[in-house]
Amino acid sequence: MNKDCARNRNSDTENGIDRRGFLKCSALLGGAVAAGGGIPFFAALRNYADAMEEKTGAYIHHLPENQIYSACQQCNTNCGIKVKLVDGMVAKIDGNPYSPWAMTPQIPENTHVKDAASVEGSLCPKGQAGIQTLYDPYRIIEVLKRAGKRGENKWQTIPFDQAIKEIVEGGNLFGEGKVDGLKDIVVLRDKAVAKALAEDSALVAEKKMTIEEFKAKHAANLRYLIDPDHPDLGPRNNQFCLLWGRLKNGRAEFIRDFVAKECGSVNYHGHTTVCQGSLYFTGKAMSDQFVEGKFTGGSKFYWQGDTGNAEFAIFVGANPFEANYGPPLRVQKITEGTVDGRMKIAVIDPRCSKTASRAWKWLPVEPINGVGTIAMAMIQWVMDNNRFDAAYLSNANKAAARKDGEPTWSQAPWLVKIGEEGAPGKFLRGSDLGRARDTRTNKEGKGWDFDSFIVKQGSEFVSFDPNDEKNPVEGELFVDMTLDGGIRVKSVLQLIREAANKNPVEKWCDIAGVIKDDLIEVAKEFTSHGKKAVADIHRGVSQDTGGFYNVCAWYTLNCLIGNIGWQGGLCKSTTYNYAGDKPGKPFNMSVQHKNAMKAWGINIIRHTSVYDKTTMFTGYPAKRTWYPFATDIYQEVIPSIGDMYPYHIKALLMYMGSPVYSLPSGHTLINILKDPKKLPLFIASDIVVGETSMYADYIFPDTTYLERWEFPGAHPSVAPKVFPVRQPAAAPITPAVKVFGEDMPMNMEAMILAMAEKLGLPGYGEDALGAGVSVKREEDLYLRMVANVAFGDKPDGSDKVPAADKEEMRIFVEARRHLPKTVFDEKRWRKVVGEELWPHVVYVLNRGGRFQAYASAYKDGQLVNKYDKMVGLYFEKLATTRHSMTGKPYLPHATYLEGPTDCMGNLIQDRKKGFDMSLITYKYITQTKSRTSGDYWLSAVYPENYVEISAFDSGRLELKNNDMVRIVSATNPDGVWDLGNGVVKPIIGRIKVLEGIRPGVVAFSLGHGHWAQGAMPFEIDGKAISADPRKARGFHANAAMRVDPVLKNTTLCDVVGGSAVFYQSSVKLIKA
Amino acid sequence: MARILPSEDLLSRMQRDLKRSISGDRSKIKWSMVIDLAKCAGCHACTVACVAENKLPPGVVYRPVLEEEIGTYPNVRRRFIPRPCLHCQNPPCVKVCPVTATYKNEQGVVVVDYNRCIGCRYCLVACPYAARTSDFGEWYTKGTPGTSENLLGKEKCSEGYENNPAAEYGKKWPRRGKGSPIGNARKCHFCLHRIENGMLPACVTTCIGRATFFGNRNDPESLAAQLISSPRVFVLKPELTTKPAVYYLK
């Protein structure tokens, strides 16, 4: 400071009085005196000087030219972010004020970026720390090829082009014998041949054609098949399998469609079932509609509460304060709601989660079977006390719903035929009552027979068409009778009631371990707000062996108050169409694959195919579970590869996933991945050497969420129609590579394009999207998708966003001055979408996406972007399909299934064997699975996780705070992770004793106990890489979770909804 | 029957309040913060946002969030108490500073002049709320592999978030090396550098619970001023008569 004075003094003499300098100096002295209690004049001067100092303006984050709007991906909430750049590096990340994730309501879309520059919304701590994920010292920047055995964690760096060549062409890549390259696997390319084989193999499966006939007919092409004796397994292309963890739109079109639509493999599987599978697949079942004679078209989706408008919300196994989708999006709505008096919340969770700590009621539920039983008890109480919305429920079809101004209608009054042993079967149909079918023609002009459904009205049995918009039909809700024809029928709601009445409320509460009066109070509250109450459920409900039925029961409960589609009720997500497959849209992206063969055959996890309807059928049980009603069964992919059932996978490409770390009992995968015989080629795309990618043959470095494109979509609780855009904000840290003659950063897109180029696949390069429209770079897809969104969803373009004005165009380019040509080139980008659309695209990019105004998302007490179709409560499909392991049909409606069970439905009772604690897991706000270990700001807040137990158990087991304990289970008696490379990592953690956790429960938070990503030393090009102890802190207890006793190499699983099971393992704590 | 939707986020309201104040007579400004414990979700976003905004080194923190569990099973509550510098209007820390490196500025913000601070740490000892920490020149990337090892490496990462100090007090500070603020006392400064540019403090904007409010308590129009008059209001350790400008709501 005195230096300044000196300097300024000089400057005084040199160039007259330097006012600031003068002030500053006098300020020092003055300040001194003033502080000494003296002369106010000096004090005033000093303060003035301080004010001046604060204006010296070294702060430049608030200038629009230093900002790019994008989307976070530290967790899957994908909040809108504002990335602030200084000298070409990310200096700070904040919330995007245009995004409904970061503000409620967000600022108006037409706010000029100039004016938005100093406005920012909220982010969770992980979002704030994203900069350390981008700049993680352990990020890989070259292609790594294993130098030792699989998992030995010794690597060599090799040139990108060489890696691509080796992978595509194969050969003796590791000195362990010949390895098939992709070109040896992706053999069937001919569309016509593929089609012919596909159709006839289906006939064979349906037993309409014999194997001999088939072989004779296709003798020339049998070489394309995995197994000519089982043609329905499909072509050898299927032996190339893609497995991804976190994959969103845009990037999905890149990597998934490369495998599915260009390489023609049916094996492209996501991680849904490790996440909240049964939530999605119950949603799929419930959204099936009656189309042309069958129930179909259900979409893989789920509902969440309209957080900002509900008057009462029950969060069941859902934790919006610490996890969920997600804190910035939902917490504000809850805190403002609860504190400012709009809403009340109840939380059903074995832990007093941070959400529970703010709840009006916390029900510390028993993990193993609690959530299902509470649902049953609530349903029973609501029905017995007639607190359900009878008017809504009695609507049997669309017309009836419309008449009442209801967005949806259910199957509650529909009649179902009951079989011999009282098991419900198919719906009662007109034909059963001897009523005529009427023949209708569909759009393609094909005819089909309509056989009406039946409800009871007094003595009448009324026929109806669920989709009829003219004749409203209502029916009685509780029917149980035998028709004159001797057919026993029950209404759907009757069946559900019977399920709920299996036990008296007391008994249900006992099983759930909750107090009856609490439950009744919650049920009362739930039914005291009309349609503005909601039960919001997540992983705690879905990740059980009975997950499908738990979810179904809770959604049924919501249905009882008819809250779907209503403001403050159940909400679904809606996004702008980016694929362009709608009339009027500028770019129809689907044409990209018009010349590629269509994938067909049974996939490795046997999803959406029925065991006894394939040539693989050899009686019950099957070798492994088949999944007719779920897809993306994460925990089944690698174990099936291990068992080579139903066939051998030759190459596995893994993207942004880490099943070994993230799956329950993920340790079982290690032995499979380690074995080149079971899995000859394993390629991973990752940003570090991860817990699973460390077992790969090749790891391709990817760009992180801050350096790349993606379109994250939305979450059910987001009421407005949206389309967030993730776009390159930081300059890529990976080197540039050349593909299709273009320079681009080394990342997933480059990897895929290079493989496609080498394989010579039709959907890439010149004219891939039509004459003059090529696909050679990532933005060739991404910018056009953004253009589709900018254009909007009205064919006449009236839904188009405004064009960016000159100033916004300038800011757009300025803000990207730090991006290399390999990423951003204004002329090139402009050319991709064309002069006319360019300013509109910029408008969207300048805002990090397109977001409908909050107010426009609601109308007359309903959601504008609502689910407005039939809500299925009874699933005929399930009643008529046989379980591959038992041969029995599945239960077709909401009910309670005791768990945990193995894949054959047998109860597992480890508790009896002395494993006296139930292991549960949850997410701490600062941690994610594998993406926060390098975020040192976060480890300062939460350096390690704990073995959390109740004060009761701490007394019982004589365990105090900070005691170290080992977690052991029936299937992991040693309580270890055997990494298969000589390293054995014990599952030992530090005890934390809490009041806020149910006795008998031990909880641990996700995200610690890493062994890769720098948590342990490894080797590149013979150089030892030192480990960072901070990354290894804490423990990870997934390996203590129960392994399925029948399948032996995978976790327990919900055989209907596909969920991997996280909350039903019994363990023992042993002092370490 | 349809609920009236909020017309704007409280953040917008507070930012308007703030802009009104700084464009008016600055000598009338007295900045205040209000933290609503009933709305705090204990997410620690404010802690990390502050660390990120001010590029704080290891061991230096301006706004930790205290967590406590109250009651016994099953009647349990958890309470989260964020603790920035409370900007005491009667600040013990200021009295003890031998060289007036720390003082209460005109707007009631207790600041540290890094160029004056001799690093005696008397103020650390004097603050009753442990709101001051000293910069001992630590690095978050200490001990991570270097660029030479075919990874991104330490050097590039430090460049990313450690080498270039934040513009605290609106000043450009020397590249992080031996000079200030290393060796100085550091503390929350209400993000004066942001206020000067019409922005709310980083911990306020990032607050996912909308539990942290900021404004000019001399402006009766401001949300902050209105909240201070809430019956739920209290301050930490009132018996010490430090007169914090940071208020809490029960």
Next chain:
Amino acid sequence: MRYKYFGLLIILAVLGLIVGSFGLAERLLNGLNPTALGSYIPWGLWVAFYLFFLGLSAGAFLVTIMTYVLGMKQFEHIGPLAAFTVLIALLCEVQFILLDLGQFHRALYQFFLSPSFTSLMTWMFVLFNAMLVIYALKTFLLIRGNMIKMADKEKGRLLKNIYKLLVLGQTSYSEQQRANDRRWVGILAKISLPVGLLFYGTNGTFFAILISRPVWNSALTPLLFIVAALLSGGALITFLTYLFRLKDPLNANGFCREEQLCLDLGKIILFLLIVFLALEALQFFVGYQTGTAAIVTSLNLIVGGPYWWAFWIVHVLIGSVIPLLLLLFGSHNPRSVVWACFLIFVTFLAVRFNFVMPDLAVYKLEGLEATFYHPRLRTEYIPSLNEWLVSPWIVSSGLIAFLMGTRFLPVVTDETGGAANE
């Protein structure tokens, strides 16, 4: 003056300097980073040493007061030595404090640019400098007479010139000049009495004004500090006097002059010890009576905390009870008196420690330790190697200066230190 152990002590000091220089270098290169200090225990070993030397200077100060203010003749002979000791002690103190500052170069000018007089540290700075000036002058006036003599007696070129320089080229020293100096010494002594008391008091007030520090925050603290300083310092001086004793001439009861001094000092030490223990007892009594949670926890921490032994065994038993008995029943045996003094000052670090630690060791907010993790945000503190290395450097630098002074300057003379024999 020549005395035994000189060579040995020099070697020790030089070793200390060599070893310490490593620590010093690291400290100067990497600031406070190599220390184990943190934000919740911001002061550690070096401040403890500072307080220790503070005590030492206080002891010497005590002697000078007794000699030149109270005119107790028996001490006159160690008067100059005492004054000189104060000087050295002050120089050690300032080194410890400077090196403890995060930006110590600024201390050199910032105190002049923007001092704050609400801060006790500023006053310490002022009073410290006052003491420095007073004692520099005092020492000078006390020894210049003999130095002038030595200057022309001295054969060695170097020393001769040094002496010349020190006496500002003066060659003769008249009786009346000597009287003059004596008068000035008297005046300076009288000034130094209030200044000194203020200085030592301030060091206590420094802690006393901290409202958030329950134990320190009391009017007793400054008083406790003064007494503590005098006690520890007095004890140390007594020990040193004994250490540097010249055997002859023995007096009637077979003691040499220094041994006699030790007995006299012993009486004062006994008095100070009793006062100190009384004050301390009072502190505990009042503390527990108020029943304020914070105070009680801190006091409990002292008597029952992890460092209970430092209080009970080191301080109470070894540092107080035994010396008390020795001083009461061995009052006419120099050895037992010196032993008592030895025990008092060696255990005094424990007293300092007990004073500083407990108040710092309680987190100021409940749960603070679990909010943000870093070694520097904890209340455990063990001095780092660097802190241990820097300390001997400073101590040795002081020791060297002391040895050189006592060896080559006439601070210890057989004749009553320059006192005129009226």
